[in-house]
Amino acid sequence: MLTHCWQETIRLCPVIGRGGDAGYKVRGRMSDAPSYSPPVKIGEVMCGATVSRVVSSLHPDFAEGDWVLAYSGWQDYDIASGDDVINLGKDPQHPSWSLGILGMPGFAAYMGLLDIGQPKAGETLVVAAATGPVGATVGQIGKIKGCRVVGVAGGKEKCRHAVEVLGFDLCLDHHAEDFAEQLAIACPQGIDIYFENVGGKVFDAVLPLLNTQARIPLCGLVSGYNATELPDGPDRIPLLMATLLKKRIRLQGFIISQDYGHRINEFQQEMGKWVKQEMIHYREQLTEGLEQAPQTFIGMLEGRNFGKVVVQVGPSR
């Protein structure tokens, strides 16, 4: 596998679409800020996925004329060992599509929407960067799944494309001054899924419209990639979001009775066992008398309690 092959690079070099892994990776590697990929050094070839044709090969799995998907970067030719190079065959229908709809952007759209977004028929799905390779795919999968799809894009032409060609129900121009109001009107039932690709003011407009149990696959934050650093100002939402994205973190609000009511038997069995076996200790802070309830409550909010606060009103036996 270490035999070297020549490959003609870059027939087609993606300069990445909005959002998606690649966008973050490529822009992120242009700075030496901590990220999940090391920075590109000065003098090195700029990184990027490529679709290329093999010029000559000593590798048994690749022959002259084969189309390949690789990560050869911004250059005309490359030499590859064959590792991490995917053979697309002699005659793929659209070679460059392996950089988009059939590659990482399409895959991100598919998994992010279906696995994290969990779309259900009749739900409202909002998609930023609606005509980018990720957003366009997200919206169209959303339509296949029966969602009402509201796109957000920059400019009338893109918005028209999203509706007329991609089949979105609606697409709003985020350049409009009253964009947030337009979005609220466009989503009278609120937003069930927001596929986050851009961050910034689109997220701000989405936030108050999110429905209970909404899902936000956080795939990219392209609006912030060009900032020279994360804002060190008082608003730390950009910092939080960048952290969640880079570190692939799940942050999930839950309300026990509403989210897990159906699993209470499992809990009671397991916890009953642990408590009985003294694997779990439990501490109460008993206050006597209903008239103590308000002060006790205030004390609890201020952290002056120690253990579960319980007010004893009558005799306990």
Place this chain on the structure above:
Amino acid sequence: MLTHCWQETIRLCPVIGRGGDAGYKVRGRMSDAPSYSPPVKIGEVMCGATVSRVVSSLHPDFAEGDWVLAYSGWQDYDIASGDDVINLGKDPQHPSWSLGILGMPGFAAYMGLLDIGQPKAGETLVVAAATGPVGATVGQIGKIKGCRVVGVAGGKEKCRHAVEVLGFDLCLDHHAEDFAEQLAIACPQGIDIYFENVGGKVFDAVLPLLNTQARIPLCGLVSGYNATELPDGPDRIPLLMATLLKKRIRLQGFIISQDYGHRINEFQQEMGKWVKQEMIHYREQLTEGLEQAPQTFIGMLEGRNFGKVVVQVGPSR
């Protein structure tokens, strides 16, 4: 089921522990700000879960002397229809524990940690409000699952309790001026799970220490409940967190290649089918010539592209 029974209320009235559903509900219902529960009206009985004893009953499922778990609020007696009243029997071992370890706080700890937190042996779990009914349970379940558990509590006495009685590996006092530094030192391997119960400065100290693929079950934000309103200031993290909690939202960062690499075959089959059947449209913006790559890339970051940006370097066939 609508026959009324008398019940003696409130043997034990919980005035809620830190965090958990009840805390948010009770404090939240003291204001008329929009929330998932309606506000308590002036003159109405303040809401709260209760453990009570039945004084007399016309209901077939409840007899005099039965202990019951109900939601009767801050008062001495209540009349209940029997709906939403759980019979604990004649002689439960610790009647009031149904308000804590064996009730909603214990259940929130159990589900939040196990289902959202997904603890694995050897991971670092940080638990705020470490001696509260939720936090104490979270930390102890964490130990059962083999985690290194770092508690956070207010005051030395609580911290000592967390370590000596509950068996946490460590517990830090959030009143310390150098709390954030202490936390960093206490978590040399970073934080894999942060069970969020308090918000505010504990979250601020946790954020930079979170590991890749960390999980944050967001169960409560008690540090903010007493604020008269959500800060309208420039920092909107409190607003975001309150929204995620109230609406039980899942916000999840992901990086497609790293999170879903193992499911690429499924994607390629499904997407290949959709593209072939023209259920999904795809648009590329081709730029010719490698020398156009930088300008094209900049244009994409600024939103001047339309569709997946691809730079064509050589002939495409």
